[in-house]
Amino acid sequence: MPKRLYLLLILVLLLAACAGPAVEEPPAPVEEPEVEEPAPVEEEAEPAEEMEEEEMMEEVSMRFFIPDGGGRPDGYNSVIDAYREIHPNVTIELDIVPFGDYYGQLPVMWASDNPADLALVDSADIQSQAYNGALAPLDDIFTEEDMADFRPGVVSEASLDGVLYAAPFGVTTQGVFYNVDMFEAAGIEPPREVDDAWTWSEYIENTQAVIANEAANGNEDVWGVVYLTNPPNIDMWTHLVVRSFGEKDSPTFAGISPDGTTSAGYLDTPEAFEAYEFWQSLYVDLEFAPQATVPDAFQTNKAATMISFAAWGSVLDIIAPDLNWGVTPLPYQVTPITQMGDFTPVVSANGSQVEEAKAFMQFLASTEGVLAYNAATNMIPARISVLDQLDAFSEYPNKIFVDEMIAWGVPRPETPGHAIYNSIFGKMMVDIAQGADIQAAVEAAVLEIDAQLAQFE
Amino acid sequence: MKSAGWNRGSVRSTLLRALKQYRSALVLVLPALIGLSVFHLWPIIESVRVSFFDYNLISRVSEWEGLGNYTFAAQDPLFWRTIKNTALFFLLKVPVQMVLALLLALLVRVPFKGVGFIRTIILIPTVTSMVVVSVIWGLMYHPNSGLINGILETLSLPTQKFLIDTGQAMPSLVVMTIWKDVGFNMIFFLAGLLSIPGSYYEAAMLDGANRWQLFRHITIPLLRGTTVFVLITSMISAFKVFTPVFLMTKGGPSSVTRVIVLYIYENAFIFNKMGYAAAISVILALILLIASVIQIYFRSRS
Numbered sequence: 001m002p003k004r005l006y007l008l009l010i011l012v013l014l015l016a017a018c019a020g021p022a023v024e025e026p027p028a029p030v031e032e033p034e035v036e037e038p039a040p041v042e043e044e045a046e047p048a049e050e051m052e053e054e055e056m057m058e059e060v061s062m063r064f065f066i067p068d069g070g071g072r073p074d075g076y077n078s079v080i081d082a083y084r085e086i087h088p089n090v091t092i093e094l095d096i097v098p099f100g101d102y103y104g105q106l107p108v109m110w111a112s113d114n115p116a117d118l119a120l121v122d123s124a125d126i127q128s129q130a131y132n133g134a135l136a137p138l139d140d141i142f143t144e145e146d147m148a149d150f151r152p153g154v155v156s157e158a159s160l161d162g163v164l165y166a167a168p169f170g171v172t173t174q175g176v177f178y179n180v181d182m183f184e185a186a187g188i189e190p191p192r193e194v195d196d197a198w199t200w201s202e203y204i205e206n207t208q209a210v211i212a213n214e215a216a217n218g219n220e221d222v223w224g225v226v227y228l229t230n231p232p233n234i235d236m237w238t239h240l241v242v243r244s245f246g247e248k249d250s251p252t253f254a255g256i257s258p259d260g261t262t263s264a265g266y267l268d269t270p271e272a273f274e275a276y277e278f279w280q281s282l283y284v285d286l287e288f289a290p291q292a293t294v295p296d297a298f299q300t301n302k303a304a305t306m307i308s309f310a311a312w313g314s315v316l317d318i319i320a321p322d323l324n325w326g327v328t329p330l331p332y333q334v335t336p337i338t339q340m341g342d343f344t345p346v347v348s349a350n351g352s353q354v355e356e357a358k359a360f361m362q363f364l365a366s367t368e369g370v371l372a373y374n375a376a377t378n379m380i381p382a383r384i385s386v387l388d389q390l391d392a393f394s395e396y397p398n399k400i401f402v403d404e405m406i407a408w409g410v411p412r413p414e415t416p417g418h419a420i421y422n423s424i425f426g427k428m429m430v431d432i433a434q435g436a437d438i439q440a441a442v443e444a445a446v447l448e449i450d451a452q453l454a455q456f457e
Numbered sequence: 458m459k460s461a462g463w464n465r466g467s468v469r470s471t472l473l474r475a476l477k478q479y480r481s482a483l484v485l486v487l488p489a490l491i492g493l494s495v496f497h498l499w500p501i502i503e504s505v506r507v508s509f510f511d512y513n514l515i516s517r518v519s520e521w522e523g524l525g526n527y528t529f530a531a532q533d534p535l536f537w538r539t540i541k542n543t544a545l546f547f548l549l550k551v552p553v554q555m556v557l558a559l560l561l562a563l564l565v566r567v568p569f570k571g572v573g574f575i576r577t578i579i580l581i582p583t584v585t586s587m588v589v590v591s592v593i594w595g596l597m598y599h600p601n602s603g604l605i606n607g608i609l610e611t612l613s614l615p616t617q618k619f620l621i622d623t624g625q626a627m628p629s630l631v632v633m634t635i636w637k638d639v640g641f642n643m644i645f646f647l648a649g650l651l652s653i654p655g656s657y658y659e660a661a662m663l664d665g666a667n668r669w670q671l672f673r674h675i676t677i678p679l680l681r682g683t684t685v686f687v688l689i690t691s692m693i694s695a696f697k698v699f700t701p702v703f704l705m706t707k708g709g710p711s712s713v714t715r716v717i718v719l720y721i722y723e724n725a726f727i728f729n730k731m732g733y734a735a736a737i738s739v740i741l742a743l744i745l746l747i748a749s750v751i752q753i754y755f756r757s758r759s
Contacts, residue, residue: 107726110515132515132729221601233707291621292599423727427709434621436711444712448535452728 057089060356065095065109065116067102067343070311071377072120078376079369083360092118092360110134110348117351118360120343121166123157124235124412124422127260129346130165131416131456136347136354138164141362153340154382157411166344167365168382170373173338173401173409174240176203176331177298177312178305179210180324182222186213190328192396194403197329197336200244200278204288210304219301224288226303231283231291231433233426235412236339237307238279242267243410244333245275253335260415261457263449267425268442275333276438283433291434299323310401314378327397329404338404339412342379380405420452501742508736514729526736536737538712539720542627546716547695549631555687557635558642559680565643566650583640591704594633595620598705620706623713630701630714638694642687649683650676685756689749696745717741 064080066072073096080092095116097105109115110129121129129135142164147155150168158166178190188206191197198206207224214222227237239255246252252271256263266272282288290297298306299320306312307330316325330338345364347357363369367389370381374390380402381387393402415421428445432438476483508526512519530536565576582590597604598619606616619629657675666674699718702708708715708723717737725734 104726107514107729111517129515132513133518134515290601291618292601294601420728423723427707427712430707431709431711434618434710436623441711455730 060087060090060353062090062092062117062351062353062357062360063095064092065097065106065119067099067120068096069099070343071314071379072343075373075377075379079364079372082368082372083363086363087359090356090360110350114352115348115350117348117353117357119346119348121346123154123166123341123344124414124418126158126166126344126346127160127414127416128418130160130163134346134349135165136349136351136358138167138347138358138361141358142365146365149383149385151340151382151384151405151409153409153411154344157341157414158344160416166346167361169345169365169370170342170379171340171382171405171409172309172311172342172380173340173405174237174307174309174330175327175338175397175400175404176225176305176307176329177316177325177327179298179301179303180326182210182214182301182304183326185217186210190326192328192400194329194336194400194407198331200241200331200333203331204282204286207304208286208288214304221302223290223294223297223303224286225282225305225307226290226294226297227307230289230293231430233430235422235425236309236341238426238429239412240330240337240339241279241333242272242275243339244335244337245271245278246334248335253337255413256415256421259457260413260417261450261453263421263425263453264446267449268446271334273438273442276432276442278333279429280432280435280438284435289433310380310398311378313397327400329400330408336408337410338401338408340405340409341412415453416456417453421449424449424452504735504738507732508739510732512731512735514725514731519732522732526733527740529733530736530740535715535720536717539715539717542713542715543696543698543717545627546631546698546714547692549628550635550695551688551691553631554635554639554642554691555684557639558687559646561639561643562646562650566647579643580640582637585637587637587700588704590633590637591701594701595705598629621710623711626706626710626714630698630705633705634698634701638691642691645683645687646680649680653679681756685752689752692748693745696741 064076066076073094076094080094083092084090106119106121109119110132115134121135126135142150147164151171154168154171155164158164158168176190183190183206186209188210190206204224211222211224214220232238243253243255246254246269250269250271251266252269252275254266256266283291294302297303299316313325313327316323330336345361347354347361351357364373365383367383367386370379370383370386371389373379374381374392378392378398380393380398381390387393387402392398412418413421424445428441431441507519509522509524510519511522511525561579565572565579600606600616600618600621603619605619609616618625620626653676657679658671661671661675697718698716699722702714702716702719703722706714708719718741721734721737721741724730724737
């Protein structure tokens with residue numbers, strides 16, 4: 001026995017040692033996408049629908065990587081069911097990742113030898129993922145009519161150098177959720193139309209009156225505003241405050257250079273510093289918002305308002321069914337703004353079934369696909385024509401989010417290094433909220449952002 | 458030639474004899490060796506290799522950089538800042554932790570009623586998950602609703618900001634990690650104390666030595682080996698700190714708790730600079746290796 005066993009074990013050891021390195025030569029280098037023909041949209045869509053019939057009838061099994069929450073699993077399962085009615089040979093399994101693990105697992109998923117065929121990517125990160133070669137171009141699955149029907153800001157975020165890399169599917173915007181009972185008790189009625197939106201000072205003044213009224217009635221320690229995490233550390237929540245301090249075409253409003261590689265001159269303008277001082281005053285001087293997360297503050301009557309995304313209402317109905325909540329448009333300083341964005345479906349460039357995945361993507365972003373999703377979960381569709389068919393968005397409170405999107409909606413600052421920008425900017429805003437020296441914090445952040453974004457020049 | 462042939466034959470027969478003698482042991486350790494090779498040795502070799510490349514995790518494009526990542530680290534102020542923060546964490550934590558661990562070991566060395574219970578209490582944090590401990594201590598440190606500020610308020614003392622204050626964040630992390638790790642160090646000191654023969658103390662007492670002299674001239678010298686071991690392992694552990702920082706401060710406020718491993722994580726998974734992250738990992742490993750060799754050298758000299 002021994003000799004053969006030893007030989008076998010030695011062989012196993014050698015094989016293990018000789019196993020392919022984690023880092024291999026890439027199958028193909030990332031190339032700059034074609035830019036000569038911006039958004040090369042085909043006259044007629046030639047999607048995978050035209051694949052050979054026999055090929056279509058082969059059993060196809062795909063994986064779809066999505067973060068949990070926001071009603072996404074229900075929504076996408078609803079679309080998959082509708083797709084399988086037309087293509088019974090196609091099976092799509094959702095890889096549902098806990099939201100907290102999603103951002104860490106996504107790059108590892110892309111780097112694996114067997115990436116998911118489809119995935120959801122935060123719309124602001126699409127350009128970054130496309131730049132790194134993770135995403136398949138989707139220009140060829142949408143017609144000119146389709147492209148004209150998609151909301152322009154969503155298409156812009158989903159494109160890099162004129163090439164579309166994600167299916168314009170849904171949009172989310174932000175609003176102020178308020179405790180109706182508290183505001184009624186104080187005799188204050190927040191605006192319900194975007195044209196009547198409060199400025200930041202009006203919003204703070206009114207909310208402070210609510211807090212004072214609550215304190216007078218024995219409900220002490222009520223915060224003026226909370227976010228999902230406090231202070232918020234992502235630009236979805238923080239940057240809209242800063243951008244609002246600038247004029248519409250100003251560097252402050254843009255937040256980054258047109259080529260997406262420079263923040264100096266955009267994050268350190270006099271208007272931006274004014275915004276940072278305002279932001280710090282909310283946390284330090286006024287003690288209007290908590291400097292560390294207070295779990296469930298809004299749901300437990302410990303916060304008068306909460307700034308959150310459109311789908312938060314559906315979440316509140318489940319987690320706090322007795323809470324009497326309302327929505328008012330986002331406050332503004334100089335320019336009203338809401339930042340559009342959502343988890344957006346993409347096709348993996350390195351997946352084994354790119355064409356099949358694109359065929360599903362085409363269905364997903366179609367009128368039928370969007371309606372199937374909305375049958376399960378409310379989502380503001382990126383398709384303008386479908387929005388008109390959904391009654392839920394023509395009524396309060398959802399109408400506020402739609403009106404904001406139409407009147408004020410812009411994408412977050414567009415850069416292929418958005419994850420880097422977001423991470424550093426988010427930390428800077430947390431530091432400012434926690435009382436850091438504003439000048440030093442901004443200088444350090446701008447320096448670090450620009451040093452990191454230099455890799456995309 | 459004859460001599461060489463004789464030597465070769467001798468070596469061969471010695472090896473065969475050793476193989477025969479230890480073959481059962483070899484078979485038993487082989488699975489562990491395979492695991493060690495695949496999950497430890499190979500990644501270390503790969504990290505060194507990747508550190509010479511500009512490697513993109515997502516696209517997998519890797520371009521030869523030579524020593525570029527290392528020279529960049531030498532000029533990167535953030536790298537030096539994270540080294541400084543990590544060294545501060547080590548200096549604040551390890552000496553206090555070692556002294557406390559030794560005192561606790563001295564306390565529980567002598568058998569008395571309830572010593573088992575006290576040992577268990579001291580060891581509970583050690584066996585608790587760092588993630589759980591970090592989350593709970595994060596809640597305890599909460600500036601508005603945390604347990605510690607609640608106690609301070611009850612005692613009419615001023616409340617503190619702990620993790621959100623630039624001056625308090627690092628000490629707050631240090632206190633939590635000492636509480637978590639002191640039991641682990643205590644075990645080694647306890648083992649060291651129990652291995653000192655009682656006859657040494659008896660002889661010294663007969664010569665009239667007092668308690669302090671016993672401790673100073675017998676306990677401390679005979680614990681030197683244990684102390685060096687604890688110092689090396691604690692230093693490595695302190696330089697590798699990540700979980701409590703990631704969960705409790707994310708390196709803030711104002712980067713005062715941004716330690717080296719967090720910076721490696723940021724470069725690898727946020728800044729998408731895997732080659733640079735690997736280079737910093739190699740530098741960190743070299744720093745720890747050199748520090749360990751120095752400590753072992755001084756121990757052997759003394």
